Amino acid sequence: MSGCPGSRTIDFSEKTDLEGSETGKRPSQLRQWPIQMHLVSPQAPYFQGKDILLAADCTAFSLGDFHKDYLKGKSIGIACPKLDSDQEVYTEKIRALIDDAKINTLTVMIMQVPCCFGLAQIAKEGAEKASRKIPVKQVVVGLEGNILSEEWI
Amino acid sequence: MENVLNKEIKTIIDACPEVGRILDEYGIGCVPCSVGSCLLKDVVGIHNLDPQQEATLMYRIEKAIYPDRKVSEPVIDTTKKSAPKKITYSPSVRKLVDEHVLIKRLLALIPTIVDYIESSIKVDKDLVLKCVDFIRTYADKYHHMKEEDILFRYVDEKADIIQVMYKDHDTGRGYIRLVVEGAEKGDKALIKENMLAYRELLTQHIKKEDEILYPWIDRQLSTTQVGEMFRKCNEADASVGEELPKKYEKFICDLEEKFLQEVAK
Numbered sequence: 001m002s003g004c005p006g007s008r009t010i011d012f013s014e015k016t017d018l019e020g021s022e023t024g025k026r027p028s029q030l031r032q033w034p035i036q037m038h039l040v041s042p043q044a045p046y047f048q049g050k051d052i053l054l055a056a057d058c059t060a061f062s063l064g065d066f067h068k069d070y071l072k073g074k075s076i077g078i079a080c081p082k083l084d085s086d087q088e089v090y091t092e093k094i095r096a097l098i099d100d101a102k103i104n105t106l107t108v109m110i111m112q113v114p115c116c117f118g119l120a121q122i123a124k125e126g127a128e129k130a131s132r133k134i135p136v137k138q139v140v141v142g143l144e145g146n147i148l149s150e151e152w153i
Numbered sequence: 154m155e156n157v158l159n160k161e162i163k164t165i166i167d168a169c170p171e172v173g174r175i176l177d178e179y180g181i182g183c184v185p186c187s188v189g190s191c192l193l194k195d196v197v198g199i200h201n202l203d204p205q206q207e208a209t210l211m212y213r214i215e216k217a218i219y220p221d222r223k224v225s226e227p228v229i230d231t232t233k234k235s236a237p238k239k240i241t242y243s244p245s246v247r248k249l250v251d252e253h254v255l256i257k258r259l260l261a262l263i264p265t266i267v268d269y270i271e272s273s274i275k276v277d278k279d280l281v282l283k284c285v286d287f288i289r290t291y292a293d294k295y296h297h298m299k300e301e302d303i304l305f306r307y308v309d310e311k312a313d314i315i316q317v318m319y320k321d322h323d324t325g326r327g328y329i330r331l332v333v334e335g336a337e338k339g340d341k342a343l344i345k346e347n348m349l350a351y352r353e354l355l356t357q358h359i360k361k362e363d364e365i366l367y368p369w370i371d372r373q374l375s376t377t378q379v380g381e382m383f384r385k386c387n388e389a390d391a392s393v394g395e396e397l398p399k400k401y402e403k404f405i406c407d408l409e410e411k412f413l414q415e416v417a418k
């Protein structure tokens with residue numbers, strides 16, 4: 001085991017403990033476009049006064065119930081703290097979301113790999129730069145799509 | 154078992170004290186409760202035990218109440234996932250917990266203050282009234298009002314546990330009225346009795362809130378409600394001004410300094 005845990009190869013295709021049901025259709029809970037942090041504008045009407053989810057790109061693919069349990073009722077911005085460039089723009093947008101769009105809460109959802117904590121850092125910095133204060137929650141998703149922790153920070 | 158679940162906890166414990174001892178083992182301290190009108194099912198639900206513990210607890214209670222009945226082994230409901238054991242409060246609840254810390258610092262000083270009053274020739278009325286002012290303004294107006302006007306509104310206010318909290322707040326106000334009466338009359342015994350009663354009441358009350366009530370409320374709040382409550386609490390704090398908590402923190406620091414020297418003498 002060596003190298004970056006964020007890009008280490010792991011195969012869990014043999015996983016058998018598949019609880020839950022596959023029946024029924026689940027509607028998308030997405031209520032906006034765009035969603036990528038470089039493309040969204042804090043002035044967009046869908047951010048004003050809302051609960052915001054700042055999700056690392058990989059989280060939505062890992063969590064089986066991402067839409068139902070986490071996206072529902074929230075507006076979203078997505079980003080990858082490992083690969084995206086110009087991330088100081090993200091920090092400034094978080095600040096603007098808090099101060100100008102007067103968002104209600106911010107939930108940062110990241111993967112458990114160390115490089116993903118960079119996104120939580122961006123959220124914290126943005127929140128610290130803002131003059132308004134709001135509750136910020138951190139949700140950490142395990143590589144196999146399980147929730148490892150969920151807490152207000 | 155179903156009908157036991159819907160009985161008031163005090164009735165159950167009165168009829169079968171063993172149940173009180175079993176609950177105590179699980180950290181559920183219903184025996185000293187002044188009201189005891191919570192239903193057994195709510196008492197167990199509120200404590201958020203893991204499914205294994207909850208099943209075993211219910212099994213033992215049923216065994217204790219009906220020793221002759223053949224009780225089936227505990228069935229574990231694994232679909233009920235309990236929240237992680239480490240308590241992480243939402244931000245406004247966290248602040249209420251922090252406010253408890255300052256209140257507990259006064260409670261810790263009460264025995265020393267009471268001794269001092271008892272041993273001095275004339276009652277130090279000014280000191281008593283300053284403590285009363287802390288209790289009435291900081292603990293009651295600043296802190297309890299946020300609980301009553303904001304926090305408790307997010308859950309069923311008719312729930313027994315909330316009623317117990319209201320009752321504790323009221324009982325405390327009653328004790329403090331008598332402390333004031335004692336100070337006016339120079340009645341040391343009246344001051345002592347009610348200050349100590351207030352200390353005992355609030356110590357238990359704060360423990361219940363930190364460990365049981367607040368986590369229970371937090372588990373029911375949606376993210377949107379957490380944000381809304383945060384805003385309301387901040388507005389309530391802003392309405393009294395930021396000087397108020399600072400003033401009372403300084404009061405406690407000064408009091409600690411005075412009485413720690415008193416003890417050292």
Ligand SMILES: [Fe+2]
Nearest residue numbers: 297300318362
């Ligand atoms: Fe209280």
Ligand SMILES: [Fe+2]
Nearest residue numbers: 253300359362
């Ligand atoms: Fe309290």
